[in-house]
Each structure stands twice: as C-alpha cells, then as structure tokens.
Amino acid sequence: MELSEEWKALLPIRHSFNSPLLSSSSSSFGPLIFNPKPKTLPKTLFSSPSLFPPLPPPPPPVSSLPHFLSTSASIPYCISSSISSFLCDDFVDDHPHSISSFLSHNRLCFLPCPDQKLYLLFFSTGLNHDHIGFLVIHIQDNELKVLGNDGGDVLLGGNHLNGHRIRRILVNPDGDESDPTVVGQLMAYTMYSVHWYCVKIVESSKVPVLHYLGSKLFKKSIIGCCWSPHLYEQSVVLLENGALFLFDISESNLNREKLRVSWDHDFSTGSGKKCEWLGCEFSWHPLILIVARSDAVFLADFRPYNKCEVTCLAKIQMFNLSLGHSASEIEKERFLALSRAGSDGFQFVLASRSSLLLCDVRKPMMPLLHWAHTLDSPCYVDVYQLSELRSQARDDRYGWATASGFCILLGSFWNCEFNVFCYGPSSSASEGSVVGKGISKFCKPFIAWDLPSDLLLSSRDCPCGSCLVKQEALKDALPEGVDWRQKKEIVVGFGILNREFRELMSESDEFGGFTLVRLMSSGKIEAQRYCASWDSVKKSDVAHTQSKESWLNFGGDLLYSFCDAEYKFHKKFKFLKLDYLKGYLNGKLAEIIYSKMKMPSKGHLEKEILSINSHEILCKKLKACGFARFKNSPVIGLDDISVPTSIYEIGLKQMWATLPMELLQLAFSSYRVPSDDNESPSEFLAVPDIPQLPPFLLRDPSSHSSSSKVVQANDSIVGPLLPLPVLLTLNEFRNGRPNAQATCAFSSEVERRRRCNEVLKVVSDDDRNEKGVDSQKSKRFLVYHPDPVGVEGEPSAKEQLQGNSVYTDKKFHKLISKVKDEGQGSCSGPTDGAGLELFDDLCPIKLEFNAPAITLSSQELRALKTMKEQFSNWQKGFKPYQELRNRRKF
Template structure:
C-alpha cells in the first residue's frame, strides 16, 4: 500500500516530478489553485507607478575592477596545461565562489522602517567612499506622491556622524512598539550594523517639527570588536527588542543586550555580551563547510544556527546548552548538497526556510529531519531569501474573494543581486481540506500554491532574444552600468495613499542601485506572466 503520510509527500521536490503530492496547480487541481487567487506579479503598466526618487553619488559603492575581457574558462585553457574537462569544473566552482563572496552582493543593502503614526518611512543603506557609514533618507507621501528628503543639499543622504573604518556588510532593524513621533526626541527603533570584524548599535531617534516634517538622527550606543574571528551574521531578538545574537566564522555565539552598555558619555562605548557555551561536536568540525546564519526561534533562549552542512536547534540552559540537529546534508531525505541561504518565517517562528544550491526547503523545527515542502528552485547562486505574507504582496485589492488566502498564504522570494533575478515560491494551507478547518486555523498541512514564478528587480530590462543570449557570465555583473544592491517593500498603509485599490492587489518595491539611485516600482498580481519586452537593448545598462 502506498504511504500517504505528510513525511512521504515531502520527499517529492516540486518542479522535478510530475504532479508532486504537495503541489496545487492549474493542471492537477484547477479548482483548488483558482480558489487562492493569482500568484504571479508583473510590473504595473499603469502611468505614475514607477518613480525615480533620489540620486546620491555617495551611495554608489566602489566596484572591484573586472577581469580582462576573456572568460575564466578560456583563460585557464590558454594559459595552462589543464585538461578541458577539469577547466570547466574549476571555472564553474570559482565563478560561484567569487560571486557569492563579494560583500557588495552578499546582503540586501536597503532596509525600510515605518515611522509610527506618520506617512513617512526611513530608508537605511551603506554610504561613503568605502561604504563605511550608515546613510538614510526620509520617504514621505506628499500630494499622493512619494518624495525623498535627505540632507540640506537635497542630493545627499543623511549619515551617521562617524565612519566605521571598514565596509558595512549588513544592516538590521528592530522597531520599538507603541512609540510616537513628537516634538521631543524619541527612540522609534534600533539599528544593528556589522562589518567583517565588528558590530555597532544605534538608537534611531526622531522628532517632529512644527511644520510636520521629521528630523531623524542616529545615536551610537555601543560596539564590539572581534579580533580573531569574522562576523558571519548578527540579528535582533523578536521577543526582547534590545537583545541581539552574533555568530562568528569559528562557530562561536554571543548574546548582547543594549541595556548592558558601558558609560554612554564615552565616545565609543562598548556593549557587554555573553559568550554562549555551545558545543557543535566533532561531526561539524570535520566537515568541509562554513557557518552561514543564526536567528531566534519562538523563545528568546531557543536559537537556530546554520552551517553549510547542517542546521541546529540550540536550547540555552543554565549550564551547557543543548544542541539538536534539525536538517543535514547527505541525510536520508537530502541530496549531497550544501546550504547557502536561510530566513525564519515570522508568523510564529516555528517554521523556517532554507535553500541549498538546488533545493528550497520549508521546515518545522518540531519535526527534525523531515522538510514540510521541497522545491527544486533552479536559481543560479542564490544568496538572499525573504519570506512575506501574501497580504503584503496582494494589498489594495478591490476583489475580496481571495482575502482569506492572502491572510493565510506566504511568498518566499529567493534570488541573488548579481543578476537582479528572483523567484517567488508561494505556499499556504491545503485548500483541498474542509473550509471549516482552514477558517478555524486547525489545518496543519501546507501545500505549494502553484509553480515558482520569476520576479525581476529591474523593471526596464530588455528581454529580447539578442539580450537573453548575452546574459551576464561570471564577471559581467561588474561591467553593468547599474545593478540592484537592495530592496524593500513599502508599508501597505502608505501605499494606500499613493495608489487606488485595483484588481487583485499588489505591492510597491523600493530599490537601491549601484549608481546611487533610489526608485519605486509597482507590481500587480496577475494570473499570467507578462510577455512584453522592456526597453531597447541599447539602453539595458551593459557596456558595449
């Protein structure tokens, strides 16, 4: 008898086999997939839905010079005696390594924070000659248009007072709940900035002028330098807003609390931290891999830590921490692969997503070693992944038929900045179950809602045959005149003041580019992918 359990169903990677059990598609279950609404997002063709907002040359990073105009494979073949088959293998591995290791492309360089009680949003990003300062601007709604205000010169961003002496690798935000913008300085959130060997903590302070305009500033409250090991990842706790977790490249974990800082009158105060007593065991130490990421789970003393070969649940106890493997490369359910991207699903923090070179996983930490859903993603060198609620992606819909699906469904955006191409993977409750179980929230099964769809961060990129043939190879991202460094989705309440409700809804994407441009683009939900070409290939942004 065939095994119909959820564990058996999760063994079939979606997109690799015909009609996998956990896929709802128009070809296999047309009524079910039609009940969740459209899941493809195309750039809006309506006027006034795409804006150039701001330009500052101080935002533009220093791009490392490209290799000579010769492919790496050809360079190896003509300058050495290596066999052609070996040359192809080496060039492929080195290409991936160079792309994924470049700090310009490693992380999302744009972070957005809504100013509470206002129609304004703060946008944070690296700036300065070496991308070693925090830059920020205010995005505000004025006369149903999104406007950007920076420094008094209008063409420059506001910045933190001092540079950090090293390139910023990542910026993370933590918003204070129930705060208000008043005429007096008030803290609305915290900013965590990490370089290769240090972490820096800021208060995000803001006051409102009598004219109604906002005056933001950053206040350094603490930092920590790691002399012997590099910082792999740093993140905020969702339970205690002043608490953060830092993972180093040797596997060490540190817990920091902004309430435990040295004298604030010191120009560069030190934040006090606790090194956690965690033992990973000989199996990880002997593996050829690297530490990847970390985050808090459903409790402030329960952590998830990711190595390129395994993912662990860490329970912090009074004496020695308890470490439980949740997923391993090479185990019964997983191919011989490696993990390369990880975020946690924020709705209850029991679920998390994890990407390897070939497979995307949705997992439940309460079910070790058994993924809930697996997709074959076909994304080249993915390094960035964010999970959104469908209610954020399909906001402002004038059709209420699919509201339940927007509230219950999620979209996983997986991709890389080296070619600005991302894929969207949607999932939610199994709509083939009874409607009463879905409405009551008692449904425990998740299904993929449709096949993955493409979403380009560059809305005016040409898709004609000539340009597709000349897609960037391993060095061509450096030769582009402009490429995307980061993005964020604008708050749906602010979007409601910019656009009227229409069709199946959509979202507004704010992008930061390598030439110092900040732009906004409107995307709309649709049943079909857009087949229209972009601008002429002569304007695509590649050097001739």
C-alpha cells in the same frame, strides 16, 4: 498509493512532475504572479553618486584557469578541457560568497514609523561606504516624496566606524513605549566590528537622528547578526568560527555575554570539505537560536543553566536522493541562505544550490515543503505574508487566501534573478469543519499553491525570448575579464511598503498589489507599483523598444566605487606629434626632415638653452664618454667591450662616436626645468658616470626634481633627447649632398647595416686565426651565437633561429666577447695584495669588474683559492665548456 505527510515532504516540487504537496488547482487561491503595473514607469525618488555600491574590480572569470591549462604554451603536453576543469575544482572556490560577497545582502533597509506616517531608508554611503546614510519617505498629494538634508543630499549618521566598510545594516522596530521619540534600533556591522544605534525623531523638527549606543570589536570575522523579536534590546552576533555572542543594549550600557556552545563532531556531514557558517535567527524562545552552516542547520537551546543543548535540524545530504543528483552535484551541494518564516518562530526557510526548504523546529530532519529551483547560487531569501503583496484588492473573492497565504522570495542580486514561491493551507482545510480549522491552525498542513514564478525587480529587462537571446549574445561579446554587471544597471537593494502606508496613497488594483522601492547600481532610488496577475509578462514594450546595446552602454562601469571629491590638481595635457615616427617607420624620415627644414621659422629664435659654463661641462663629459675619438678607425667600439655585446650594439656605438660635437649637443643637455608654467616638463635619463658610449645598458632617472625652479651648475647631463636616426639624417644634411633628391634618399637603417658589416668584417678576420690563417697572431675576440641548448646532437643555432627559438630578432644573433691578453690571469697561488684578478684564468674572455679595487687578507685568499680549485675541477668535467675551449683553441 496514499503517502504520509513525511514522505510527501521529501518529494520536491518541480516542473517535471506534480508533487503530492502541490495544489492541483491554483484558481481557488487567486492570482499569485506579480508583475510591474502595465503602462507605468518607475518613478525616481532620489539620485546621488554616494549611493553607488562599493564593489572592487570584478574577479576573473571562473573559466580562466581551465582555459590557461588547456591553451598555455608553457605546458609541454596537451591538457583536455575536461581534465583542466577537474583540476580546477580543487583551486576555484565556487561558494557564492567568493563571487558576490559584496551583493549577498539587501543594501536597502526599511524602518517604518507608523505614528509619524514616515518610512526611513537606511543604506551605506561614503567614499569607502563607511557611513550610515538614510532618507525619509513620506506621502504628499498621494505621491511618494523623499526628504534629505538641507543641501539635497542624504542624511548621515555619526562617523563611528573608523573608515571600515559596512557589510550590512539591520533595523528593529520600536518595542518600547517609554520614550515616544524612539522609533527603532539599528545595528551595522563591518568585517570585525558591530555598532548599535538608537533611532529617534525629534518632535520639534521631525528630523530623524541616530544616537550612538556603542560597539564591539572582534578578532574573528563576523558572519551575521540578528535582532531578537522577543526582547527589544537583544541581538546575537555569529563569528566565522561558530562562536555566538548575546548583547543587551540600552542607552546606559552595553552588556555582552558569550553563549557557550560546542558544535559536536557527531553533527559532521563527512563531506571532507571546509564548512562555513551562514547566519543565525531567533526561534520561538528568547534563548533558542537557529544557526546555519553550509552543511547543516542546528537548534541551540540555552535555557538549561550554564548548558547548551544542540539539535541538528537539517543536513545537506538528506535531500540528494529525492532530487536525483549525480555524485559530482552532491559534492557541490551546500546551504546558502537562512530566514525566519512566520511570526511564531517555529518555521524557517533554508536555501541550497538546488532546493528551497520550509522547515519546522518541531520536526527535525523532515521539511514541511521542498521545492527544486533553477536559480544560480541564490544568497537572499525572505518570507512575506501574501496580504502584504495583495493589499487593497477591489475583488474580495480570494480574501481567505490573502489572509492565510505566504510568499518566499528567493534570488540573487549578483545574478539579477528572483523567484516567488507561494504556499499556505489547503483549501479543504480552510473550508472544513470547525474542528478541522482548529487542527489546521496548530498543525499547519501547508501545501504549495503554485509553481514558482519570476519577479522582475527591474522593469528595464524584457523577458521575451528574442531579448533574452540577444542579451546572452552581448554578454559573450564582452572582452575577457569584463563582467556584464559593469555595463548594466541592476537592483542592489529593495523594500516593500506596508499596507497601512500604501492605503494613504489611495491606490487599488483588481486583485491587489504592492509598492516596491529599489536601489539601483547607478545610485538612484526608484518606486514601482506591482499588481497581482494570472500570467507572467511575456513582453515589456518599454524595455523591448530600447536599442540592443543600450543596457551594455549605460555610461561606464556602474559597479565601481566613485569618489565624490573633485580632482584638486591642475590638469595639463601634452600632445605629441608623431610625424617623424611615421616617416621613420615608412622609410621616409629624410623627406620629412627636409620638408621641415624648408619651412620658414615662426617667431623669434629661442633663447640659448645652455650657458657658457654648462656648455663647457657638456663637452667635457661627452669627450670623457668616448665621443668623437675614433672617427677614422674601423674597429670603433671593440676595445671598449667589457661584457658580451651584440654586433648591432657595437654598430650603434660606432655611429654615436662618429657624430660631430655640434649634433651631440642637440642630443645631450644639462637638465633644464621649464621656466614657463604652461610648458610641460620632460624627464630624461641621466648619462652614466662611467665613460661609455650609448646605447647605455643600465641608467637612473635624473637626480633633479621636475618641480625645482633653480638649475644647479654641475657635470650631470641627460639624454639622448633626439633618437639616433634623426641625428644621422641631420648629419647627412650637414655634410651636404650633390642634390636634395640624393639627400632625401638617405636611410639610417642602411647606414646601420653598413656599420655592422664593417664590425663583422674586422671580427671575422680575427676569427680566421682559428682556421690556421696567420696562426701566429693572437686571437682578440670570441664570436658566438646565443644557443639555448649548446649540446652536440641538438639543432644548430641557425636552425633554432628559423624555428621556435626565443631568439627571433636578427639584430642580436651574434655576440662578441673580448679574449684576455696573454699572461693575464697568471696568479697561481695566494699572494698578499691579490684581488679580483685571481679569477681571470677561470674564464677565456676578459673580465672587467665595475667595482673599486679590493685588497684581500691572507685568510680570505686561502678561502678563495679553495673555491677556485673546486670551480676549476668542475670546468674540467663540464663537456660543453671543454669543447668550446678545444674548438676555439683557448
């Protein structure tokens, strides 16, 4: 069946079947695959840390949220992986700008200077990549050379961006012959501002300079900009809300005009998803623009006075049927990139998730060519004449194809994948009659000359199957949250030198080739020669022979910003000896201390740390905290309970209270700053002002600054400087044992358990009153387990502790609270002068507020009484609380 050109264009060109617009024989067009020239290595032209790309830490993997939903223990029921992935579709933005916005554009911009026989390379640089940097490429002795500043670094433009990161740089070759020193215009935009420059080369020094022309600040985020190919000094800016601004720049002024355009709702695709603007390009007329959105492409014609006519050129849904997409794939389909094609301004190329389209503004909704690609979210697209990629060919058999063909380069810097799509007129049209040639010149019945081929921008990857499988395995082996791009050197920008410049190097190949200059993520600028070939590279000998881990160990994180300033502060390193900790964990702390005590002291004894005044202050403060008060009492620490406390904590308080003052002076000290600059300061927490024994619940850092050189005499002390197990072991040596072997067998953990058992015995004797033994004696303590449920019929505390309860540390199984004395909390009504004791009878345990005394007025007491009655009524109806009172006989 003979199909029309319109129907042919709807059938995608793909590997699975032959499209009517795919040439059946590519031999008549010459080789269309471009490979790095064999047996040649990339030449490093320049290297600097200032060229590292400005990437933040990589985003978490897309699978993190589904993995959390399907594996998290906090979710009470199981969620399958398919359901979790479905739920995450509404939360995870799969648009490429959310994944690779920092590498969505080419970070290397080329400005040719044919009269000067130079090339200017522009890029962003600086700590935040807020400066315009550039280098000069010239040819010397048939080789490419790079010129920078006198210090061997990059040349810099003026600092006019005020610290804002540059998102993209665009250049416009010189179109004005009035000033011979001007070689072009440059435009750089950040998220909210656009800056214009004039590029000049001073005749005397041959050094390029950037002359600042002006800037414009916007309230909305900038999506894209473009230079006019018709009027040299005009440019257009597209904002995130679809607003368009036309600028006309000159050295004397900067004129701005907002282009009034209404994006009518009739062009809506009805997908229900938020649409994002992608970019804009000039069409065949200075007042006609092509504006792309993620769901549609429009032609905006501003030629009518004070009016804009909008035509829809393409919609995302019109290609879904021809690709055979499922419903879910159609929902995710969107346009990703836009670029001009050819010099006449009628054609443009458009890339989506799965398609590449060659369109013409004269044929809305009907592409000229339609390819199906397999690239992952491509966000870069550009069109080259085939003569730019097959220049200086020794074999001229395919000269007509070289002169009339085009190549579309589509790919992603983030994913390191690029494909070349070749197209042009059919061979029959070019070899036909004069009339046929004339018709084809205007109608341009393009066909695809071959299936797309890979373009290896980096020559460090081997395309053989063994290396590809090996690299994928290494990617999967990286820890979660570490992106493989952090460990691999990738290409973040490139440019192709034109034919006139390459002819100066006298390089030629059988079927032609090109020279590519690329910017690597390691901060290097390299040059690589490519040649046209009939077949793709099956194996790269240089890359294949490298170690399998070399590409993942390229010296750290390559895609992070690097600070070019040196570290200005003095570096100090303090090494900690952990032999005491190791001995404690292995139950051999006493042996370690005993062996240290037997070693002879080296050098002179240290000077006395504390003065006499500081010593007296320390002893006074320790005694006020309760140290050495209850050396012979079996109920050490129980009288000081003000909040529910575990038996473990009470046992620790008892051990601290029984230590002698000589050892406590080793554990606590006045704050001391080091007198020697080589000594590293140590910061300890201050002992609270409220008299209490350790362990301290809440504390603040010392009030002294570690940078001070003067020690003020005051009553503030810090500590403990030594842990309790060490002090207990030293106390055992101080008391003396019959022999060293018995002393070394001492265990601080055994001593702790003994003290805790003593406390538990005292509390258990008190708790026997509940069972009728000595029932006349008042109950002093309440012992309970921290049961998270606390309701009858639920598992007991013991069962929960052995199961999946959060209370897994047996040191804190039993808590003790002090019961208030008889008669406490007898306030029955508001009386003048009553304070916080008004609430004592609402709680069975003794309440101690760490607050100054409060005197309440009559009005405040009446309000508190009302609140107290409401709380008391709630207690009477709360069943677990009433059961506790009845069980404990409160």
